[in-house]
Amino acid sequence: MTKKKSGEPQLESKPRSCWDVYSAKKHRTAMDKLARRYMEFLSACKTERETVDWAIERAEAEGFTPDFHSHACFRVMRGKSIFLARQGKRPLSEGFRLVGAHGDTPRLDLKQHPLFEEVSFGLGKTHYYGGIRKHQWLARPLALHGTAVTNSGEVKRIVIGEDPGDPVFTVADLLPHLAQKQGEKKLSEAFEAEKMSVVLGHEPSNPGKDEEEKSRVKRRMLELIHEKYGLVEDDLYSAEMQMVPAGPAREVGLDRGLVGSYGQDDRACCFLAMEALFAAKQPEHTQMVLIWDKEEIGSDGSTGAKSMFFEYCLDDLLEAWEPETSPSRALLAAKALSTDVHPAVDPDYQEFHEKLNSAYMGFGPTFCKFTGSRGKYAANDAHPEYVGWLRGLLDGAGVPWQMAGLGKVDLGGGGTVAKFLAVYGMDIIDCGPPVLSMHSPFELTSKADIYATKLAFEEFLKS
Structure with missing residues (x-):
């Protein structure tokens, strides 16, 4: 619970606009630089293969290598999925921090x-x-x-x-x-x-x-x-x-406060996960980033989250770094974010949202405690202990965030890769920036949300 300046608890929850939190010039300068890099990425990476190629190039520039005996390594699956890991100070037996996203787009x-x-x-x-x-x-x-x-x-x-x-x-x-x-x-x-x-x-x-x-x-x-x-x-x-x-990502609005582009679901999280990984160096726990393919059609196939790719990578990582540790021990101690974008309240279609439990543009990364549809079918449902830990982490770092569901209960729903990682017993929750016009050829995100989400991912990876 946040505190008032007087030290008394703030009893009522009050969301914070990222534009207010990050109004200082240093933040606005960093926000604009991040947005420019983000738009360059979106303009260049319009397929899962192009996204993985970009990730390989960035990883190699940061000293990552395909050799799992290295402290910073990566592996590619069929050119469409990629696993990256950086060794932490603590052993894998004490868990790891994993950020998962998907690089395929409608x-x-x-x-x-x-x-x-x-x-x-x-x-x-x-x-x-x-x-x-x-x-x-x-x-x-x-x-x-x-x-x-x-x-x-x-x-x-x-x-x-x-x-x-x-x-x-x-x-x-x-x-x-x-x-x-x-x-x-x-x-x-x-x-x-x-x-x-x-x-x-x-x-x-x-x-x-x-x-x-x-x-x-x-x-x-x-x-x-x-x-x-x-x-x-x-x-x-x-x-x-x-x-x-066709065409590049563009700034949107007289104030240039929005990014308009194809493929922000979910390449926003691919980009931000990589940015956070390269910023959060010398970690306490081992850091991992996973970019999968095929999420938009059920995560099937050899490059989707249902495949054995992650398990193979973890097995080889343990063999190289910590052969005495069993995979189950590392998995049960792990904490993960299933990073996917979240539908923002549409100003012209507000009636489709249950507004008390919806995401709003400009108010930071959105946590979605449970996914699925209607009666929570096919859902991951994050445990309250984990949600409380994440709240404390981001509140302590001063990063604004919001909590939302996926529209009105009877109107639809959806799923992410979270449920495929939850089967290992690790703590996991969905988290990502809000998006308007999701799955359209020209999706919208807020520059402020992109900036806050990057900082949230960074705090998580270095926690």
């Missing part, structure tokens, strides 16, 4: 047979990934990010649409003059996934010649792909191609 994936032609358009079939609102992805510039592997094993990285001189792509929308029947449908039925074909081209191959040849526009697309990347259509079978919103 998007449009190209199917394995993507290319086709209709009415003189070269098109690509898509399959949406994660929980999108389909109409938000229509009639907007898109960029192509991907990895293709030839049958000889050669890997090609592809990015088209981010450089100002690049072409972009788009999914066309139906004009309002012909959309009367569509407008009468339920939103869930009005936009069909199979009609979200991305426009890839229009010029035919050999213009002025071979006018009777079919699929000339598709052939032109293949010619251009082969000229630039040396790929043929069969190479798309072994490719991961993702359509993401």
Whole structure:
């Protein structure tokens, strides 16, 4: 419980705006510098592979190595997940501090047979990934990010649409003059996934010649792909191609107080976890950061939180650092944050939030004691002893924070990676900055929340 200046307890809970707490010039300067680095990261890292590549580069610059006998080490899983650890003063038998996040984000994936032609358009079939609102992805510039592997094993990285001189792509929308029947449908039925074909081209191959040849526009697309990347259509079978919103992250508002960008859920926490790890040096307990893939579709697969990747890393870390300690002993003594963003109260849709138990932009990182949906199904539920410890930690450091749930009880819900770490017996809770327009192509965060969340992660890792 916080204290008044008189020493008396403050009986009523009073949230603190980060803008007020961090009004001093030194904080505002640090906040702006962090926001600039954050926007550079968001602009460069639009896929899980790009996020992991960025993390490797940063880690190596800070002295981390793939050798687990080193005091600072990392390991990568299939190019999409990464584990980092820095040895603490205390042994692993006394636990560790773990910050987990996910680097995947809702998007449009190209199917394995993507290319086709209709009415003189070269098109690509898509399959949406994660929980999108389909109409938000229509009639907007898109960029192509991907990895293709030839049958000889050669890997090609592809990015088209981010450089100002690049072409972009788009999914066309139906004009309002012909959309009367569509407008009468339920939103869930009005936009069909199979009609979200991305426009890839229009010029035919050999213009002025071979006018009777079919699929000339598709052939032109293949010619251009082969000229630039040396790929043929069969190479798309072994490719991961993702359509993401084109363009850089931007400051939003007359005061520049907000960051607008694709992918802040959950790359905000990936970035902030890494920033905190590199700032909180010489730790008391061993520090770990885990960035997973596949959270948006259930955390399955070899790179998701349900995989054995974390267990394999911990086994090898114990063998290198502390072979006499059992994994169960280290896990039971561990403390963890499942760092994921939290929905902020939308000023135009306040009725969907239970406002007493909701997150507000500008009031710091949000703790979510339990996740799940409706009757707390599929939830992690943090223990009060752990919540009390975290409150004391952040209050003692002067870091503002807030506690919230995920909307009104009967209206929805959601899950995070927390429940997959809770099975080991470690203390864990969800924590992350509030976000507006979550899962949209242009999400909003507060610079003040980003700054406060970084400081919260740092206090946790060095605790």
